Amino acid sequence: MPKQFLDLVGQRTLLQDTVDRITELVPRERTFLVAPPEHRELIHEQLPDLARDHVVVEPYPRGNAAAVALAMAALHAFDPEAVVAVLPSDHMVEKRARYRDVLIAATAAAEAGYIVTIGIEPAGPETGFGWVESGDALNTKGPVPVREVRRFVEKPDRASAERMLAAGGHYWNAGMFVWSVATILDAYREHLPGTSRAIEALASAHGTERYEAVLGEVWEQTDRTTLDYGIAEKARNVAVVPADIGWHDVGSWERLAEIVGGRDTWSAGDHIAVESGGVYAWAPGKVIALIGVHDLIVIDTGDALLVAAKDQSEQVKAVVERLKQEGREDLL
Numbered sequence: 001m002p003k004q005f006l007d008l009v010g011q012r013t014l015l016q017d018t019v020d021r022i023t024e025l026v027p028r029e030r031t032f033l034v035a036p037p038e039h040r041e042l043i044h045e046q047l048p049d050l051a052r053d054h055v056v057v058e059p060y061p062r063g064n065a066a067a068v069a070l071a072m073a074a075l076h077a078f079d080p081e082a083v084v085a086v087l088p089s090d091h092m093v094e095k096r097a098r099y100r101d102v103l104i105a106a107t108a109a110a111e112a113g114y115i116v117t118i119g120i121e122p123a124g125p126e127t128g129f130g131w132v133e134s135g136d137a138l139n140t141k142g143p144v145p146v147r148e149v150r151r152f153v154e155k156p157d158r159a160s161a162e163r164m165l166a167a168g169g170h171y172w173n174a175g176m177f178v179w180s181v182a183t184i185l186d187a188y189r190e191h192l193p194g195t196s197r198a199i200e201a202l203a204s205a206h207g208t209e210r211y212e213a214v215l216g217e218v219w220e221q222t223d224r225t226t227l228d229y230g231i232a233e234k235a236r237n238v239a240v241v242p243a244d245i246g247w248h249d250v251g252s253w254e255r256l257a258e259i260v261g262g263r264d265t266w267s268a269g270d271h272i273a274v275e276s277g278g279v280y281a282w283a284p285g286k287v288i289a290l291i292g293v294h295d296l297i298v299i300d301t302g303d304a305l306l307v308a309a310k311d312q313s314e315q316v317k318a319v320v321e322r323l324k325q326e327g328r329e330d331l332l
Contacts, residue, residue, distance in 0.1 A: 003250060004090040005042050007268070008282065009260050014250065016046055018089045021096050025103060026085070032056060032078075033089070034071045053207075059219050064175075065230040066222035069188060069195045073202035075181050083110045084184070086177040086227075092259060094246025098144075102243045105142030106178035112140055114239040115187060116178040117149065117232060119171025121244040125161035128251070130154055130173035130228065132240050133164070149238040152228060171242055174249070177227065183237070191234045192223040253297040253313035256280060265290065278310065304331055 004014040012020065019031060032054045033043055043055055056070045068086055075082055085103055093099045106116040119132045135148035152173065156164065164170035179187075188196040198218040205214040223230060232238055248259050257280035260266045265273045267281035267288055276290040283300035290296075297313045299306040306316065323331050 002039070002090075005039075005046065007284075008250065008256055009092065013046055014092070015043070015089045018087060018091070019047060021093060021099060022085070022087070022103070025100060030079075030082075032071055032074060034058060034067045036061070059215065062219070062222050062224045063226050063230075065192060065225050065227050066195055066198075066219075068227060069192075069199050069222060070202065072181060072184060072188070073199045074206055076185065076199070076203040077206035080181050083107050083178065083180050086179075088175055090250060091174065091176075092246075092248040092250060094248075095244070098243070099245040101143040102241050102245060103178065105140070105144045105146055106241045108140045108142040109138060109146045109239045109241070110178045110180050110183065112138075113183055114138070114146075114179070114237050115183060115232060115235055116146065116239045116241060118174055118176040118178075118243050119240040120174050120247045121242060122165055122170065122172050125158060125165045126172060127155055127158055127161050129249070131156060131161070131164055132171045132173050134169045134171065134240050134242065138239055144241060144243075146239050146241050149232075149240050152233045171240060172247075173228065174243075174247060175228075177232075184231075187231050187235050192225070192230050195222040195230075198222045253280060253299070253308070253316070254310050257297065257310055280310070 007013050028049055029051065031050060033050070034056045035043060035058070037057050037059070040055055040057060044050065044052065056074050058067045058070055075084060085106070102118060106118065109116045117132060119134065131153040133150040133153065135150040138146045138148060140146050153160070153164070185196070185199065188199060198221050201214050201218050202211070205211045248255070250256050250259070257266070260280065265271060265277055265279040265281070268284045269286055269288070271281060271288040271290060273279070273290045274292070276293045278295040279290055279293060279298065281288045281298040283298065286300060288298065295310040297306065297308045297310055308316065320332065
């Protein structure tokens with residue numbers, strides 16, 4: 001099960017939490033999701049009040065620039081004057097009021113014609129994220145400041161990350177964007193013309209019986225790239241909103257354990273810990289007894305059990321490769 005569909009930190013899944021935290025700003029009737037076909041029913045199970053035609057299905061992956069383009073085609077037909085927030089569904093945000101202020105400020109800049117990215121205030125010299133260097137402040141109205149983007153930096157080495165952290169004015173690139181439909185369509189025309197032609201064809205066919213046939217014809221014509229490489233790094237009208245919002249990218253079990261518990265033991269259900277600590281356990285509906293163990297990840301999914309040292313949890317990739325070699329498709 002993809003992580004955005006799991007209730008990893010409470011009673012709501014990451015997907016449900018993503019939608020919940022924008023509800024005060026964006027009503028459900030103006031919420032759209034982009035997903036592969038195998039996720040369509042999961043989305044409707046977890047968001048039953050979402051209109052079925054607001055799930056935009058990408059036939060197969062071609063990078064997030066193409067996936068977002070599908071949504072832009074639907075939104076051009078739905079409301080060509082809309083301002084759009086593009087938000088990954090597998091992030092966590094702790095400071096919701098601050099998050100809403102950031103989105104309001106980003107919206108003001110988007111209405112002024114900017115492509116806006118959300119820059120996360122760095123907590124350290126992270127090498128696993130791209131970075132954004134900010135420039136002069138913009139004269140836009142909003143509860144938090146917005147600045148011009150000087151440059152995007154791909155995932156840096158440790159020394160470069162430490163220099164950017166010490167210099168200030170540099171932020172983690174979280175892959176969250178805000179723009180108007182008109183502004184981003186202009187950017188696609190200039191920088192990704194193949195994808196732009198696909199958007200125009202899909203927008204004209206949206207809501208008709210021709211849509212699926214047109215999608216089959218134009219999808220392979222889209223540019224296989226990302227929003228960062230394909231548009232943001234090339235465009236001149238890019239801005240950043242520095243954001244201290246308690247943001248987390250749930251990229252590993254170890255990172256998730258840090259988010260929910262630190263050194264304390266955390267479990268999805270009941271647990272008894274005797275001379276134990278630093279354990280993250282996910283086994284809904286079961287009581288977990290821990291005796292004399294520390295810094296473990298314990299994940300029980302019903303058909304498989306994972307027990308890993310916390311600092312080795314990313315080695316689950318090696319387990320997946322072994323299962324593939326052994327033909328255990330039932331577990332993948």
